[in-house]
Amino acid sequence: MASRRLRAFNRWMKSKGFQWSDALEFVDTPGEGIAVRALRQLEEGDVVAKMPKEACLTTKTSGARAIIEEAGLDGHLGLAFAIMYERSLGEDSPWYGYLQLLPHQECVPIVWTLDEVNELLCGTELHQTVQEDKALIYEDWKENILPLLDLEPLKLNPKFFDIEQYFAAKSLISSRSFEIDDYHGFGMVPLADLFNHKTGAEDVHFTAMSSNYESGSDVDGSNNDEGIVKEEVALAQNSSMDMTVSIEANVGNNIDSDLESSSVSGDDTSMLEMITIKDVSSGTEIFNTYGLLGNAALLHRYGFTEQDNSYDIVNIDMELVLQWCSSAFSDRHSRARVSLWRRLGYSACGSQDSEYFEISFDGEPQIELLILLHIMLLLDDAYQKLDLSVSVAGNCPESNGGTAHLNGNIFPNEAFNMSKKSLLSKRVCDTLLSLADMRESLYGLNSVEDDIEALERCSLDRERKLYHSLVLRTNERKILQKLRNYASQPFEINKHSSPRKKLKRTTKRRD
């Protein structure tokens, strides 16, 4: 039996022209939220749901469109305003049936208190990011939303637009918005956002027929269907959203089994679709995937983590490397060596303001870090020789990556053949061990064993924030332990090492 809020949502979807397979069951579990399950076997390629774009909550469809455009609220800022605005209308909002199903906010770290952030995320990849996010979100609100409350003709009820409501709206956008198309931009897509995530195990894809102009209501639009392309639509910041489905008897606008035979199928640019990408067994949850994300990114955007997430990474900030340098060498030495490393065409991840080196799930450091440490530790003679060759060869064009230089004539040291193994001298390994200790010290006084024990004692239901932050902490610290193992027995490890996975940096990026 569907919960009351689900029944209301089903009625709302029906009234708005949503279509979904009667093989989908929406399951509402108190404390856990909603999941989608398969009531019967689904086959690869089944269109299991169709969502009208006009029924999605976007800056174009919201009643706040004129205010948003007049105030120049772009992107997520505009969408957050649209959500707050529709919420402020209560039952008068065309999205009331949808909004009543949503949680007030998602438990992502931006809605934690600053004390919780500082206590629970200390040392993790998210600590600084979330501190910065909270400050920036507050600034955005103060600069862009607050002034609108004073505008007489708008008559906005401040209660629905205060900072707390803004954070709540931002948390919903981060955890459940999709990029719809060029016209709508990001938006809330009812039904599509009911599917939970499983890393690397998607059952469905979310797709849209896109065209240059999407809406007849757009003054500039011309309903030109030329160049229609069927595209996978991304869940918010991600490249794709995959899902698994769950079952329960739907009331409302159920469509007989396979929606592909329905009248709206085909190149209909006004509809979004959910399509199974593999067979799904009866009775199992249907998952989407929000991308191949490590726990820092999962917690940051969606408020949960996964045990044994092989997409986890730890970063060593350039600042930490420079701290180590200044404890071992003069400032002049450090500056000159970093400068040579850069002139050879190397760089770290991130921007110049916040550079970092990745340590993979297996504990393998990014090669650029090894090369920097190698150069830092070169004896003066070798350094002078290398510096001279780089100068003679002229400025290294940036397009010519460091690898080419080191493999070619510019790097004269024969031993320097770019394999990780050749870079792992005793001194480089010792430095890696020091860096691992320095990085570890950021977690505070608790040992990793303390954290593991705390996690075992922790209840996911009652202490959600603590639980997920402990999963993040312990997994990061296990990677640092693997880095230590790597640096302690480099040749053994390198014999078996696999190519480092190229992982997308997700935690220090500004959304």
Ligand SMILES: C[S@@+](CC[C@H](N)C(=O)[O-])C[C@H]1O[C@@H](n2cnc3c(N)ncnc32)[C@H](O)[C@@H]1O
């Ligand atoms: C797009 S919504 C999915 C539907 C959601 N369960 C609901 O109740 O509406 C994303 C949110 O669902 C939850 N979620 C999704 N996948 C999860 C997972 N594998 N483990 C724990 N929570 C998950 C998280 O709270 C996340 O922010």
